[in-house]
Amino acid sequence: MNIFFEKILVSLFLLLSNTLLINGLHAQNQNELDSLKLIYQDEEDVKNKMKILRRIVVDETNPDEKVIYSDILIEVASDLLKERYEKSDSVLYFLSTAFLEKGNGLQLKGEYSEALESYFECMEYTNKEGDDDLSAGLFISIADTYSMIGNSDSAEDYYERGISLLRNVDDPVALASALLNAGDEYYKTQQYQKALRYFSESGELFEQLDHEIGKAYNLGNTGMVYAKQGKDELAKAYMNQAIELLEINEYYYPISEFLNYISDIYQEQNEFDAALNYAERSLELAKKHNLKDQISDANLQLYELMQNSGNYKEALERYIQHDVYQDSIINLENVQNMANLEVGKKEAELKVETQKRKNQRIVIWSTIGVLLLTSLLAYGLFKRHKFVKATNKIIAAEKDRSDKLLLNILPEETAQELKDKGRVKAKQFPSVTVLFSDFKGFTSYAENLSPEKLVQTIDHYFSEFDNIMEKYGLEKIKTIGDAYMAVGGLSYDHVDQAKEMILAAKEMNAFVTKAKHDDFTDATFDIRIGINTGPVVAGVVGSKKFAYDIWGDTVNIASRMESTSEAGRINISEDTYNIVKNDFECEYRGKIAVKNRGEMKMYFVN
Numbered sequence: 001m002n003i004f005f006e007k008i009l010v011s012l013f014l015l016l017s018n019t020l021l022i023n024g025l026h027a028q029n030q031n032e033l034d035s036l037k038l039i040y041q042d043e044e045d046v047k048n049k050m051k052i053l054r055r056i057v058v059d060e061t062n063p064d065e066k067v068i069y070s071d072i073l074i075e076v077a078s079d080l081l082k083e084r085y086e087k088s089d090s091v092l093y094f095l096s097t098a099f100l101e102k103g104n105g106l107q108l109k110g111e112y113s114e115a116l117e118s119y120f121e122c123m124e125y126t127n128k129e130g131d132d133d134l135s136a137g138l139f140i141s142i143a144d145t146y147s148m149i150g151n152s153d154s155a156e157d158y159y160e161r162g163i164s165l166l167r168n169v170d171d172p173v174a175l176a177s178a179l180l181n182a183g184d185e186y187y188k189t190q191q192y193q194k195a196l197r198y199f200s201e202s203g204e205l206f207e208q209l210d211h212e213i214g215k216a217y218n219l220g221n222t223g224m225v226y227a228k229q230g231k232d233e234l235a236k237a238y239m240n241q242a243i244e245l246l247e248i249n250e251y252y253y254p255i256s257e258f259l260n261y262i263s264d265i266y267q268e269q270n271e272f273d274a275a276l277n278y279a280e281r282s283l284e285l286a287k288k289h290n291l292k293d294q295i296s297d298a299n300l301q302l303y304e305l306m307q308n309s310g311n312y313k314e315a316l317e318r319y320i321q322h323d324v325y326q327d328s329i330i331n332l333e334n335v336q337n338m339a340n341l342e343v344g345k346k347e348a349e350l351k352v353e354t355q356k357r358k359n360q361r362i363v364i365w366s367t368i369g370v371l372l373l374t375s376l377l378a379y380g381l382f383k384r385h386k387f388v389k390a391t392n393k394i395i396a397a398e399k400d401r402s403d404k405l406l407l408n409i410l411p412e413e414t415a416q417e418l419k420d421k422g423r424v425k426a427k428q429f430p431s432v433t434v435l436f437s438d439f440k441g442f443t444s445y446a447e448n449l450s451p452e453k454l455v456q457t458i459d460h461y462f463s464e465f466d467n468i469m470e471k472y473g474l475e476k477i478k479t480i481g482d483a484y485m486a487v488g489g490l491s492y493d494h495v496d497q498a499k500e501m502i503l504a505a506k507e508m509n510a511f512v513t514k515a516k517h518d519d520f521t522d523a524t525f526d527i528r529i530g531i532n533t534g535p536v537v538a539g540v541v542g543s544k545k546f547a548y549d550i551w552g553d554t555v556n557i558a559s560r561m562e563s564t565s566e567a568g569r570i571n572i573s574e575d576t577y578n579i580v581k582n583d584f585e586c587e588y589r590g591k592i593a594v595k596n597r598g599e600m601k602m603y604f605v606n
Contacts, residue, residue: 037056040056056069057069057098060101073094095125096134099125100122102118103118103119116142119141122134136171140158140162143156143185147185176209176211177202180198180214180218183202202218212249219238223235226238256298275305276305286298429538434555436484437483437562458479468504471504472497498531498580499580502584505570509570528563529569531576533575558573561602570604571589574600589603
């Protein structure tokens with residue numbers, strides 16, 4: 001019954017931690033934010049400038065913009081503290097706020113390690129300042145981040161510390177949200193009675209506030225706990241109430257998830273029709289609002305229902321639809337099921353059993369006469385031969401498809417290791433070349449696009465980037481928003497592939513320049529590219545769903561090379577330059593300051 005548990009929790013953390021704690025408390029429309037940004041640029045008084053920047057970083061909901069303006073506020077306040085106000089409490093307050101909001105922005109972007117780093121910077125200033133309101137928000141943000149990376153012990157500790165402070169602060173929305181998130185964490189660690197106590201308290205607060213969305217999530221979470229305790233009727237009742245409130249407020253993402261969860265309960269009760277009805281409602285809702293993750297999940301739920309009911313043809317179709325909408329993270333258990341040809345084998349077994357029954361009837365009718373028996377047996381053998389031949393063809397096609405699925409998400413050697421051993425061991429590579437890229441001006445461009453056009457534009461570029469990587473024998477690792485990450489050298493011969501990566505980067509740059517004049521898109525942005533060479537660790541992460549990734553200082557420096565690059569340029573580190581300097585004309589940029597690294601030598605590839 002825990003198929004959708006992780007996705008539901010993620011939606012709760014993001015929607016509640018950030019919608020209730022940030023948007024609900026500091027709502028500003030975009031026009032007001034844009035006005036503040038213009039006023040900040042013209043403001044000359046340093047104190048007023050800090051006040052304006054603080055309003056911007058608190059109210060901004062775009063994570064990239066939140067991080068950018070938080071860094072500006074940190075720089076302005078740090079300079080002021082250093083030069084003129086060494087013991088000013090007000091400046092400490094601005095610094096605390098800036099580091100907190102920067103951490104919130106990084107958390108929204110999925111950069112959890114850097115988010116925690118920013119939060120702990122904030123903690124140094126809040127300890128000096130003694131601001132309980134800020135400390136409470138900080139502790140809850142740290143707890144949310146620890147929860148997202150699976151560190152439940154630390155998450156529970158910081159939830160308790162944050163909630164303790166919030167009980168002495170007049171902010172019932174923040175307290176209710178923190179209690180709800182803490183209850184989620186206790187639910188995840190199977191402390192169900194404690195989770196119910198927290199949900200009960202948060203539910204009372206949301207009721208007093210008449211906060212519809214808070215009440216809806218609280219009802220849904222309580223229903224999930226009852227489901228875990230085997231109280232299925234109560235679980236369905238609470239989640240149906242949550243769905244009604246969410247529909248009224250047009251919050252469709254969690255509705256689809258809760259519908260799938262109720263379908264799962266009915267499936268365990270062997271009530272197929274009800275389970276099917278809820279799963280189909282979830283799929284219909286997700287398609288109507290173009291919720292791609294939920295379309296994928298609903299198809300996966302229907303795949304399991306069809307498989308359990310014996311409708312293997314429909315099950316296979318639903319699994320294919322699930323796979324089509326799945327982005328870069330694929331359910332490992334289902335991939336292995338497909339790799340083992342579970343669907344194909346069960347369908348074949350069913351047909352073999354049918355054939356056996358036909359053969360038994362042939363034996364009974366054999367008493368009619370030797371000639372009739374001979375003709376029937378000959379016909380049966382002929383049909384069986386055709387059946388076996390067709391079945392083998394189906395099995396071979398499914399095996400080929402499952403192999404291609406693995407190669408789409410894993411390097412060839414890693415995919416082979418998974419098929420041979422059923423698991424993948426993390427490996428250390430002494431020298432690989434890592435590329436990061438992103439589009440300049442993409443955020444402002446994307447704000448004026450429909451979701452369909454935005455996805456179509458991103459797909460146009462990233463599909464060509466994938467082709468370029470394949471051309472040079474390189475591996476795409478992942479995409480995050482408009483950022484693209486690739487690596488060369490993940491092979492047993494330990495070749496870093498720095499030269500190939502430079503050639504690929506040049507083709508990426510040329511494609512983006514050419515695309516400005518295409519009829520396909522009216523995009524006018526440029527690409528920034530950064531490259532670094534060095535050692536990494538690579539492996540597969542995740543217990544239920546998995547992703548192939550790389551880690552190490554080399555990756556961080558490659559990211560810094562991209563962020564310090566310029567539009568239309570390829571910025572490489574000194575380590576990469578030493579490998580490719582005889583193959584390409586490079587322009588020395590000098591030593592440039594890099595966050596947490598000091599000054600580093602950098603080069604543009606001309």
